[in-house]
Amino acid sequence: LPPSSLLFPVSSAELQVLVPQLPVVALYGMDTTLNCSFSPVTPFNLSDLSIFWQVALTGRSVHAFWDGRDQLVDQGESFANRTSLFQSELGSGNASLLLRKVQIADEGVFSCFVKVQDYNKAALLVQVAAPYSKPEVIHRMDSNLRPGDEVSLTCEAYGGYPEADVMWQDGRGRNLTDNVTTSAVANEEGLYRLYSVLRVTVEPNSTYTCRLLNPVLGDEGFASVTITAPTPRPWRCSAGLGNDSAGRKRAHWAVVTRAGIGGGVPFTPPLQPKHAR
Template identity: 70%
Template sequence: IQMLLLPSPLMEVYVPEMPVVALHGGDVTLNCSFSVATPFNLSDLTVFWQLTDTKRSVHGYREGHDQLVDQAESFANRTSLFPAQLGLGNTSLLLSRVVVADEGSYTCFVRVQDYGSAALLLQVAASYSKPVVTLEPESNLRPGDAVALTCVAYGGYPQADVIWQDGGGRNLTDNITTSLVANEKGLFSMTSVLTVVLEPNSTYSCRLINPLLGEEGYASVTITGQNIAFPPVALWVTIGLAVCLLVLLIALAAVCRRKIKESCEEARREGKRGWKRRGGVEGKKEGERRL
């Protein structure tokens, strides 16, 4: 029975321990280097980059030339080494026009006489648009109504952390529902909905934080007393009471006017009767004097 004996991995290969963050649409360098005890010829150098999980080929170099026959189609025309640095032990990979699908673990394999390998993690990030907060419904609001506040931001990656607060800084994040929709590029549109019980003169803010970029987006909405319509039922009750009061005042004014008129007429009649009585008495006295 023949056994294939492979050399033990004696070569040290170095890659970043922390994840490498690349901006969507930009270029990123996946750093990899190695050290050997003796000088070597580039024709003896083999470099192979592959996806750790799927083993798909990302970039190959052997016998002094790039070897891209087996390269995965998604990486075509987007990868390159640094030829002038290879002799110095620099086998870093330049990945251009980064997309969300590039995210994952990459293994750097190097061989001269001995061989070694190491893996690093690539994370992709994209900035979100400035968030916008809207109110639903926008009209016919009454104190005590349940109102949905919606915070929307577009074109970002990965999922952002969302923090809702009221005007006093109280965290309202427990009352939210957040959804993600990816576009054809894998970038997210984030929609976060906060449901609150309406109070006049209240401020609500939405803050989005991109965990990879550390970027924050902020938007807020203030609901003032002017935004809250008078309750329809109370409005009609008030109108009805006002009409009733007006009718009552008109009726009262009419009654008072009639009473005053009647009083005046009665006073005139009393005046006439008194004048007639005085006239009769005086005439009788005058006649007695003449007799």
């Protein structure tokens, strides 16, 4: 018998259509399966089975099946060549949809509509996510920094979705919320590049950490920067070593960076003390 004439069981009462209650997390650029099943009990013919996947908000067609085959004439252009059903499992009640190469625009609510004599539908939420690059702390340090001077530390990460939260912490793990400016810019694909600038007052041996939190994927690592002051060398006024034009001792600072799981920055060698001439 041809596939369309095979008989499969389905409930004679109201058809039950089941989808996951929790959001489906789909990774950007990867394939994902939107699970949908219906409850077969009494015999049915595949030619009598109709399945419609739609974008719930707009009713746009994602994938359609009836008369024993796919019907893609009205399929939304953005879904072309990216969807398929599990044909060999339709008779056992599997109406799941394979969605290939997930895009940011795929995020939203999808409806799974099934009809075999009776009909029903259910909706599920798709959340798209993309991991960010390793966080990096960018700094421009002056070797003549003195305690009390202000510096800017910039934390940068890119290629992620959705917009992540950036948290700054000091060496004791305390959150820093003052003097922080964070911005996010999306590219054509909808992926974000994050910039977060922290203005701090220089203190000896101070550590600052930038931590990235993706609302869907969770902690994506951290990058830290430590500003240290080397032990001053012996200094004599008659030689004028280590003094600026005002006759004050000049502090030479070093910057050391490190990264945690999911984050990374290159190591910057400590600045060597210089002698004034």
